[in-house]
Amino acid sequence: MDAAKTVVVLGGGVGGLVAASALRKHLPRAHRVVLVDREREHLYAPSLLWLMVGLREAVSIKRPLARLQRKGIQVRLGEVEKIDPETRRVTVSGEILDADYLVVALGAELAAEAVPGLREAGHDFYTLAGAEGLRAALGSLRRGRVVVLTAAPAYKCPAAPYEAALLIDAFYRKRGLHDAVAIEVFAAEPGPMAVAGPETSAAVKQLLAAKGIAYHPEHQVTSVDAAAKQIVFANGANTGFDLLAYVPPHRAPRVVRESALAGETGWIAVDRHTLGTHFPRVFAIGDVVSIPLQLGKPLPKAGVFAHAEAEVVAKNIASLILDRDASDRFDGHGACFIENGNGQAGYGGGDFYAEPKPIVKFRAPARRWHLAKVLLEKSWLHLKV
Numbered sequence: 001m002d003a004a005k006t007v008v009v010l011g012g013g014v015g016g017l018v019a020a021s022a023l024r025k026h027l028p029r030a031h032r033v034v035l036v037d038r039e040r041e042h043l044y045a046p047s048l049l050w051l052m053v054g055l056r057e058a059v060s061i062k063r064p065l066a067r068l069q070r071k072g073i074q075v076r077l078g079e080v081e082k083i084d085p086e087t088r089r090v091t092v093s094g095e096i097l098d099a100d101y102l103v104v105a106l107g108a109e110l111a112a113e114a115v116p117g118l119r120e121a122g123h124d125f126y127t128l129a130g131a132e133g134l135r136a137a138l139g140s141l142r143r144g145r146v147v148v149l150t151a152a153p154a155y156k157c158p159a160a161p162y163e164a165a166l167l168i169d170a171f172y173r174k175r176g177l178h179d180a181v182a183i184e185v186f187a188a189e190p191g192p193m194a195v196a197g198p199e200t201s202a203a204v205k206q207l208l209a210a211k212g213i214a215y216h217p218e219h220q221v222t223s224v225d226a227a228a229k230q231i232v233f234a235n236g237a238n239t240g241f242d243l244l245a246y247v248p249p250h251r252a253p254r255v256v257r258e259s260a261l262a263g264e265t266g267w268i269a270v271d272r273h274t275l276g277t278h279f280p281r282v283f284a285i286g287d288v289v290s291i292p293l294q295l296g297k298p299l300p301k302a303g304v305f306a307h308a309e310a311e312v313v314a315k316n317i318a319s320l321i322l323d324r325d326a327s328d329r330f331d332g333h334g335a336c337f338i339e340n341g342n343g344q345a346g347y348g349g350g351d352f353y354a355e356p357k358p359i360v361k362f363r364a365p366a367r368r369w370h371l372a373k374v375l376l377e378k379s380w381l382h383l384k385v
């Protein structure tokens, strides 16, 4: 076995957490696994949708990253300020960290400010602060119009805004306010979860229609007037709202955009099976990568993919260090649950690497998929952190 190696994992979200834990499992303790994040606590993002309608509290969906130290993972809290992929040298809050192997799992940066007026006018449900603000606002609205808006066509968890609309609908039905509050979805994209194919897209539209939620695809917001409560779209349309819940535009984190890792898209280009970058011993996983698919759109950004990619990368890095065969491959399979607000969830899953287009099956909402989603949350929060 080689001398002790240091593997540095940048980001303690879904991908980073799984990568660091799996590395620790596969590597003898002589080798260091260091995880870096600016946040003290890991947040289980899928639960933000339940939190925004009062079904979860923040404390129940966060865990201190420091707990990973029990597993033998060194946790370094700080801002990743610079990444040099040639030398695998990283600057974290002014301090230099040198890695023998580097895993970049810094996720996506949310950029509400890219749309004038958006931040001032509404609440995002992609951050804890935003989801908490939305919960308070939903609670005080007793009559009027709630608009759920996707501010750009590509965003992590393509199911989330649709689930959000369905959960908000259930929130008002439970309070007997269904007739007083109208819910509409304005989407930048041409249809829900388009990469998953027409069957899934139609099924999600049907879920909205069954609840009387109006759906307006291909409405790219250009600006929002917070005072007048008006949204202006690129297609010339505009609409009013009493409460605006939105998915902000996404971009690669600044430190990635400013590094040699940034590809043509701004995101990191990787080998779609090994998640290797153009730089030796530098891997990137999760939302920060862009993996083109043959149908002309990238692999959606989702925790399920970040998780699977992390397992592959961790296993291969451990094999390289231990001089074993590093032949694990990420195969593009993934699935997600789509909450419908009735204590049920739909399920869409399949092979996203299938060519010429992904083969994804949609299963109608059922109690068991909702329970599976809850079970996933519980096991994540108990086992992963």
Ligand SMILES: Cc1cc2nc3c(=O)[nH]c(=O)nc-3n(C[C@H](O)[C@H](O)[C@H](O)COP(=O)(O)OP(=O)(O)OC[C@H]3O[C@@H](n4cnc5c(N)ncnc54)[C@H](O)[C@@H]3O)c2cc1C
Residues within 6 Å of the ligand: 010, 011, 012, 013, 014, 015, 016, 036, 037, 038, 039, 045, 046, 047, 048, 049, 078, 079, 080, 081, 105, 106, 107, 108, 125, 126, 127, 156, 157, 160, 253, 255, 285, 286, 287, 288, 301, 302, 303, 304, 305, 306, 336, 337
């Ligand atoms: C509301 C919502 C619901 C979702 N539901 C689902 C779902 O049901 N199923 C599913 O598969 N996916 C879901 N997702 C998507 C999923 O959460 C993401 O795809 C997943 O978290 C991506 O993992 P990641 O490791 O790439 O990035 P992240 O989990 O976002 O982690 C990135 C980490 O990097 C850290 N970081 C970033 N920049 C820096 C820096 N410069 N310095 C230090 N630290 C930094 C961040 O603090 C963060 O901890 C949902 C997301 C949201 C918002």
